Amino acid sequence: MSKMTVPEIELLDGGHVACQGCGAALSMRLFLKGAGPDTALVIPACCWAVIASSMPNTCLRVPTVLSAFEAAAAVASGLKAGLRRKGAGDVTVAAFAGDGGTADIGIQALSGAAERSEDIIYVCYDNEAYMNTGIQRSGATPPGTWTTTTPRGLDKKTPKKDMPAIMVAHRIPYVATLNPSFAEDFVAKVKKAVSIHGGTRYLHILADCPTGWKHDPSQMVEVGRLATWSRAWPLYEVENGKYRITWEPSKVVPVTDYMKVQGRFSGLTPENIDGIQKSVDERWLKLKALASAT
Amino acid sequence: MTRELLSGNQAVGEAVRLARVEVIAAYPITPQTTIVEHLAEAIAKGRMDCDYITVESEHSAMAACIGASLGGARTFTATSSHGLALMHEMLHWASGQRTPIVMANVNRALGPPWNIWVDHSDSMAQRDTGWIQIYAETNQEVLDTVIQAYKVAEDKRVMLPAMVMEDAFVLSHTYMPVDMPEQSVIDKFLPPYTPMQKVHPETMELYGSFSPPDGPYMELRRDMENAMNASLPVFKEVEADYAKLTGRPALGLMEEYRTDGADVVMVAMGSMAATARDSVDELRKEGKKVGLVRLRVFRPFPHDYVRSIGERFDTVGILNRAYSFGSGGPVSTEMCSSLLTLPDPPKVASFIAGLGGRDLRPADVSKLYGKLIDGKFNQEEWIGLKEGVV
């Protein structure tokens, strides 16, 4: 259909158990539209492991391997080698992991795979906490955010781990930030990642979680939009070290607009939010500088 | 068949080459290192056509092997001690997902304190993971067993991963004559791997999945145990096939040495069995009726064979080169569980020896045989402990 701005193909079946309005579900749907049917997924312990399957049913129309929590990148490395050996080297192997399985427990295997520049796509759908186990903090949780293990009085004081920067430092061919609320940019980046061969491609998605972020499910796309309009989640790609901002807001929205619609930020003081605005602005300037310098 | 002088680790490497392994993922750890080095060299020099993933940890090594196996490839890894311990979670994953990976484990002590010498605690601690476990006594056996392990593991009645043990330094770094079969002979013995589960866009299947209590979790666990039991006759068939093609004799689940007319026997695993053979020869010269039983296949545990040992001998001494704290020597514990089902079980002595590579000499073993003959032993004795050792 001419009005479809993303591929029509559906490789995700409904009837799965993702929460209403799940950003991770939309992310998988869009990812598979971009990657196509010749894709094999590796999913570690995370929301998606539970969403994907309860024996004998699966919602995914591509072959999938579930893996132990910290092992996604290693299983994907092995799967790619096995498929190549068996003449299926054209199948795109993609790990699809949460922020816990990427930035915390999974970072060793990911770093190892990236250092070897394994021919895989590694996708992190980041809902900024361990959502599958009930909203506990992760290394990707922003400071001051409510989670069950960072309640008021035991707040996370340290910054969100900058996974895209860590992956750029591994000098892999492609690193990009994605947002399902910007579906065309999202799919274009997936297609680009699929087209690059012989090295690791890293895609980091900001995946809204209405349950953990504490807002109405119907606002999932809107909250994601605010993340990028406010530059809290800038959209950029780094191809062989060269930075490019792929979507720039024409009208910048203050971060407080992004944060005030989410219950998880309700404990932040005006000072906290000023501090956050400052670091968002600084990081934007840095991104701009990297885009011109590289 | 050519005769070569190989270390245990080289024997592993050559077996992996002969088995035409397709993907290796491994991480170095003393004293396994010369296995992975040998394989890297073999691939670099074109002696092997194999993918080699130099992973960043043993946990990732096993994870990558599982991925590669599901992709359809014959896979291999090797480790030892802490590396095996680190893999623990993924060992369960490999057996649960029924991937027929073969791994060489160089038996080495677990720390702290750091100790790189022979001890069976590393593999004993993994006996619950659903892996087939075989302990080798000689480098020849290492070579033959690694090759045969693929045929057992990949059998459609089995489809379980297998680990082959060799003692640290005593086998891994010691050179022994090994008869090497020709590649063409092994090609006849071991056909290419045809997986029952295969990741491919044609099938759109998902492996791993989620099973609530009413789902097939318990049934799938039962399937694994059935596969373990099914492997017992498969072992026999595989060894018979191998014997026919290579002339190498079948060693069986347990091996006996001069047990004819023996009053007492000692049970040993790995290279301690070789030491015990010397003891047996010395004592037999003196007219003592002693014999040795080497326990070779530990998983699946040869309950029937162990019971037959208990029926034929009055006193059984068991050498354990590992310990389960708060309980006892694992070999003893497992053997006793079989022996106690006999109406008239033998007297059993549990000897804890050789931990952390502490040497056990023929003279030491002869003393233990003496205890068995005299009937003067405690239920469990730790052998060779030193007073004020530091």
Add this chain to the structure above:
Amino acid sequence: MTTVQGRQITGPMAWISSRKTSTAASWRTQKPVLIEAKCTGCMICWKYCPEPAIEPSGKKIAFMFDVCKGCGVCAAVCMVKAIDMVPEGL
């Protein structure tokens, strides 16, 4: 070997579509209703449905109520307010 839904399985695995076991209808407390006259067929609701529970239908869309959880994302993103979320199942 264990048999699940008529198939002998070789390990933990899944192969049957989740659409066959969907309980989504029981999750709903509201249900999307399309106002055909307002719908321009822009496909934005289809693009953002996380299930997916929207499929193209002629020049417009149709909801797949066997898998729709009533999240309301479609109504929220519709630029011409052509979808009403109507209470249901309460």
